[in-house]
């Protein structure tokens with residue numbers, strides 16, 4: 001049905017009406033006091049969201065652009081980096097690092113299994129010559145629904161003393177704690193179409209003082225992505241290039257909404273929605289990809305399709321019959337899993353509707369090894385008691 005699509009994917013996520021309406025205005029001159037006021041308010045909100053006193057730069061880009069900016073500004077060709085790989089987005093970090101000629105050491109675990117923190121700790125502790133220049137991590141691995149222990153690895157990097165901590169926070173910022181200063185993170189990259197609750201188009205990079213100092217030494221060529229240019233402009237209340245003015249209107253609105261809800265409440269809401277989703281799918285006899293469940297991301301849940309049923313058939317029924325979009329499995333998990341996003345502008349009701357429609361879709365594709373209503377009931381129980 002036209003205009004009825006319900007997005008339960010890990011991005012783009014639903015956009016509140018107030019943010020959509022905020023964008024439905026003519027753009028203003030970006031070299032103006034009015035835009036400076038918006039930029040300053042938004043920058044303040046971004047610092048709050050990342051729990052940092054450092055700068056957060058906004059690029060007109062998707063999250064991958066923000067990730068690339070992080071690498072290009074803080075490192076130099078040939079430098080040794082440890083890259084955590086347990087899904088599609090860790091792969092992306094590794095590919096990017098290799099493409100730029102970094103000496104990339106992958107620390108791999110299968111998709112669905114969290115990073116082996118002790119391997120990072122051992123490698124950092126053994127590196128007396130300080131050859132490791134960065135650990136590059138994915139916080140919430142959207143392809144598999146794992147939340148990696150970035151905090152523990154960052155602590156090991158801080159003890160090492162030299163290695164920067166570069167983090168993909170694309171589906172963690174605005175969903176779970178990303179305590180940039182307290183944890184000692186140096187670069188956190190993210191994108192607007194996720195926990196920020198606005199459409200795609202803005203890439204965010206939070207940059208520590210250490211990372212800014214590293215940017216003075218970095219020899220990668222850069223222009224559009226330059227942190228130095230971004231910082232110089234930000235100090236003057238402006239951006240180096242034309243910003244996506246209308247997306248800033250929307251961001252101003254959603255950051256106000258986030259402030260009103262409060263950070264702790266945002267984290268708790270996501271944790272509760274994720275727990276309810278996991279309880280619901282398990283009550284339907286379906287298995288989660290993530291192991292152990294305590295490592296599950298609060299932003300997205302990866303669900304294994306029942307034996308003999310293609311996950312994309314389930315997704316197809318959900319979409320065609322119920323106007324509900326879920327995400328597919330990627331690479332080797334295509335057809336084997338489907339992913340339910342519960343990130344950003346999502347409420348209890350959305351999870352209950354997802355469970356009810358999932359039950360109906362499972363019936364349609366020929367799987368009914370569950371008590372009717374069991375998934376909705378289990379999710380409702382979690383929602384009622386947390």
Ligand SMILES: Cc1ncc(COP(=O)(O)O)c(C=O)c1O
Nearest residue numbers: 062063064089140142170171191
């Ligand atoms: C964890 C993670 N990293 C990176 C990206 C890439 O972001 P974008 O598609 O905005 O470039 C995504 C997008 O889904 C993601 O979930």
